[in-house]
Amino acid sequence: MSKLKVAIIGCGSIAQNRHLLEYEANEEVDIVAVCDIVEERAMVTAEAFGAKSYTDYEELLNKEDVDAVSVCLPNYLHAPVSIAALNAGANVLCEKPMATSHEEAEQMIEAAERNGKKLMIAHNQRFVSSHEKARKLIENGDIGKVYSFRTTFGHGGPEGWSAEGEDSWFFRKEEAFIGAMGDLGVHKADLLRHILGEEFVDVAGFVENNAKEGISVDDNAVCILRTENGVVGTLTASWAYNSAEDNSTVIYGEKCTLRLEDDPTYSLIAQYTNGEIVKYELGQIQSNDEGGQTNTGVIDHFVECIVEDKKPLIDGEEGKRSLDVILAALESGETRKITKLEK
Template identity: 70%
Template sequence: MTAVRVAVIGCGSIAKHRHLIEYDLQPGVEITAVCDIVEERAKAAAEKYGATAYTDYETLLKEEEVDAVSVCLPNYLHAPVSIAALEAGCHVLCEKPMATSREEAQQMIDAANKNEKKLMIAHNQRFVPSHQKARELIEQGEIGKIYSFRTAFGHGGPEGWSVDGKDSWFFQKEKAFIGAMGDLGVHKADLMRYLLGEEFTEVAGFVESSAKEGSDVDDNAVCILKSASGVVGTLAASWAYSAKEDNSTVIYGEKATLRLEDDPNFSLVAQYVSGEVVKYELGGIQTNDAGGQTTSKVIHHFITSITENTTPPIDGEDGKKSLEVILNALESAETKRICG
């Protein structure tokens, strides 16, 4: 079988530390082209991976014969560039949040369907071993009826991760659209939909911009979510956890409580009402911290969906539903009403 030819559009930190590395490790993949408006970044990536460098994505899509594209750009460009790539006949892996509105998300879905191409959204939390094991236990009825949960994703902010530091587009509303909620909160919205196996019908959001000077996007938020079956819980997303990253989830059930990424030594701890405690060592969660996990498995699943002609595990419809949770939280914060 011929190699899957890939182009990575956007050569910032997420491309450098995730997409390019993982494509390079994936058998049967050839990184054909890279693109960034900062020419030095594009050239550096092209030299490292033996690709052709571009500074304009439209030129890349016109001149290169590629099978798949990773969109690793500021949030406001996710939809237009994804749609352009789909229209050019490419499968698309788009970073989260997939779009800045429901309308944009639907346009991406429609473009994928019209051109019969794969559209996957890079929600990597589903592939964390502790999260997959927790879903397995829930599906097997190990914890019984689920009553509540709390989930959080917070760190000191994207300035420590973004290639542009404090000048990053993450802090610019016209480019980012949303801040910590789009960077981190949407990951947890997707994770809880995955774990519970149902949708959230009511959302209340409390959203603040208080931790980052000179920024006009949210940097600290707490949401209350209610699922279709009546499971209620909280979701926190923050760029104000300056001392230590928190990427934990706790699920409270009839028979047991599951603690995911909440213990420093065990990635999953199941505490049963009988008093039994089961501790799982399943490997660490992916993190931006030095020395952390670097393989998200997103690229593997994306390429597999192409080579085996299967539906990506997080397709456009899934991405839109997770985005809608965050959009409802923002609307709730603005209107002071519960949204859904």
């Protein structure tokens, strides 16, 4: 079988540290084209990966016959570029958050269905070993009834990782639409839905800009979430954890407390009410601090779904539900009322 022809639209940090490297490592894939509005960045990337260089995504989609596209652009471009790629006959892997509104997300899903193509959202936390193990322990009833949770994702901010540094699009509302909640919080909303196997119905959000000056988006947010079965907990997203990254989750259950990515050595610790403690060494979670050279599993899963014609784990519907949690938190922060989510 011939290799999948892949194009990457947007050659910033997420493309350089994740998508390009993981596509290159996948034997099923041939990177044929890259695109970036910064011509030099596109040309350097194209040369490094033996691809053609473009500065206009529409020109790329018109000229190149590609099987799949990674959309690695500022948030406000996720929907229009994904839809254009789907309409051009390509399967699409879109970075998170998938869109800037519920309506945009639905338009992306409709475009995928109309064109008979895969749409996947790059929520990599589902593929982390400790997270997958915790999901199975909960699903199997090992920890009994789940009562509560707390999850956080925070670091010093995208200026330390983004290709543009302090001038990053992440800080501009017209391009990012949302700050730490869109960069980090949406990952945790998706993770919690996956681990708990439940949907959220109530969201209370405190979404603030209190750490970084001169930016027009949030840099600190704390949300209280409630599931349809009454599990309550907190989700925190921050660009103000300056000393070290925190990417931990704790699940409090009837028989056991699960600590995920909360210990430097053991990625999952299960503390049972009978006194038993089980420590799992399952490999470390991806971190921006380390340069992101480890495989996230996202690209491999996307490629596998195309090759084997399978439904992606995080398809458009899943991406939309996780986005809706974040949109609800934003609405709650503005209205100072609890936002209800439709099931």
